[in-house]
Each structure stands twice: as structure tokens, then as C-alpha cells.
Amino acid sequence: MAPNAVLSINQVSIHLGGREVLSPTSFSVARGEFVCIVGPSGCGKTTLLRAASGLLIPAGGEVLRNGQRVTEPSREVAFVFQDYGRALLPWRTVEGNIALALEAAGVRDMERTSRIHDVLSKVGLVKHVHKFPSQLSGGMQQRVQIARCLAQQPQVLMMDEPFGALDALTRQTLQDELARLVASDGLTVLFVTHDLEEAIYLGDRVVALQANPGPGRPSLARMLDVNIPRPRTQLATKEHPEFLRLRRELFAFIEQSHD
Ligand SMILES: Nc1ncnc2c1ncn2[C@@H]1O[C@H](COP(=O)(O)OP(=O)(O)OP(=O)(O)O)[C@@H](O)[C@H]1O
Ligand SMILES: [Mg+2]
Secondary structure: OOOOEEEEEEEEEEEEOOEEEEEEEEEEEEOOOEEEEEOOOOOOHHHHHHHHHOOOOOOEEEEEEOOEEOOOOOOOEEEEOOOHHHHOOOOOOHHHHHHHHHHHOOOOHHHHHHHHHHHHHHOOOHHHOOOOHHHOOHHHHHHHHHHHHHHOOOOEEEEEOOOOOOOHHHHHHHHHHHHHHHHHHOOEEEEEOOOHHHHHHHOOEEEEEOOOOOOOOOOEEEEEEOOOOOOOOHHHHHHOHHHHHHHHHHHHHHHHHHO
16 A cells, blocks of 8 residues: 555456446545546446445455545545535525534534534535525535535545536636635545546546456556646646646547547
């Protein structure tokens, strides 16, 4: 295991519906690192994230978290879904939805209130604490889901296309908020996206998976380091020569993997 690794994906392969949807794949994620996973639809991104979270046990290989084999979900790992509409309980207010994570962890009333206030101020939703999800925009609902994960005080944040359903401007705002939160809380993140620019913009590293790699070959096809300074900004970062170089490389890879 790499020193400092929070997550180690060791030769992980996954079979679903009688076929191999992920071929033996290995990489590790260091403490505080932000790793993005990209690849064509159906190549196994969600499946890999589920295995890394302990929601699915691999057919081969193993996932280690802090050196321990992962065999079930843990409170140390929070999962943000793309579909915020279904992730939130419509009959609970913003406060009630966030309290869920704390109730499950047995946090006492007094501390619960202060933790809820703390995470809502981090995502700029303090004023909306008593609203129901249906009274909030998509971006605000996704912020509630992120706040609920933060309230859990996890070590690792797993995110499956969390901004995929949002309009471009809201998406950029949430990307910047997430980068700031992750840096200030020292979180380790595994983030799946279809959007190559989003992956480079947010990631310290980008892992590219391929569909149907062929016998004996891993699903993992490329691993790119993103050496672009932080904090990143939407305009300057996306004009950075290194951003453009990585963007070209990833687009070329994805195009070629469609052939
Ligand atoms: N429960 C299941 N039973 C059988 N096959 C499954 C199951 N879940 C996923 N698959 C198959 O496994 C493959 C990988 O699915 P996965 O959802 O991980 O892909 P993905 O890369 O996340 O795709 P997308 O970008 O469309 O979300 C797909 O071919 C899918 O049809
Ligand atoms: Mg998916």
C-alpha cells in the first residue's frame, strides 16, 4: 500500500449480471487527495465507486481503507448521488434532512443543532433551514445533500456525477464551493463525472476508465496528474496551458476509446 493512502483499490474486479463490468483495476488515493474518475457510459464508474464505498463486494481483489479491508459501508465514507431529488426526504425540512445523518450516528440534540447550523453556513443555506426540498432550486437541494454528508464528518466523500443535473452556471458555483470545502475540511474525494473539464478543474488526479478493455486488460486506461495551482478559478484555470494540455489528452483518449 502506498504510504499515506486512505483508499487502496487493489486488483478490483466486479461481475454483475453474469459478466465482468470492471476488469482488475488498481490505484490508491492519498489523504486529502481529490481523484476524479471519467470514462464512457457503462464502463463501470458507478460500480467502482460503490465498491470503494463498501456498498458492493468485488469478485476479485480488495479495497482497503486506512489499511483495513472494506467489507461494508461506514460512517467514515459519505456518498453524494446525482439525483438529489431522490436523495432528500420530501416530508422533512432542510434541518430535518441533515438531522438524519446525525440521528443515525446517535448525536445528541444540543450538538445536533450546532452541527446543522455549522454545515448550513458552510453551504450558504442558513436562511433556508425550515424549508422543504420542493421549495428549493436544484442547486440548493444538492447543497443540502452535500451538507448532510459534511454533517456526518466523514473522512472520504464519494460523489457520483453530483452536478450532472444542474445548469452550467450553478454547476460552476458548486464546483468552486466544493473545492473550498474539501480544502478547508481536509477531505479525501473520489468524484465520478462525464465532464472531462470538470474532472481536470477539480482533480489532483484523473483516472480514465475504458469500456470492454479486452481479455486480461484492466479497466483503468489512463492516470493523469493535474499539476495546476490552487485555488483554481473558472476563467484563469481553464486558460492555463496545463489545463489545455490535459484537456486535449483526455479528449483524444475518449475519442479513441469510442472507435
Ligand atoms: N445490478 C446490475 N446488474 C447487471 N448489470 C449491471 C448492474 N449494474 C450495472 N450493470 C452494468 O454494469 C456496467 C457498468 O455500469 P455502471 O453503472 O458502473 O456504469 P457507469 O460507468 O457508471 O455508466 P454511466 O456513465 O452511464 O453512469 C453497465 O454495462 C451496466 O449495464
Ligand atoms: Mg454511473
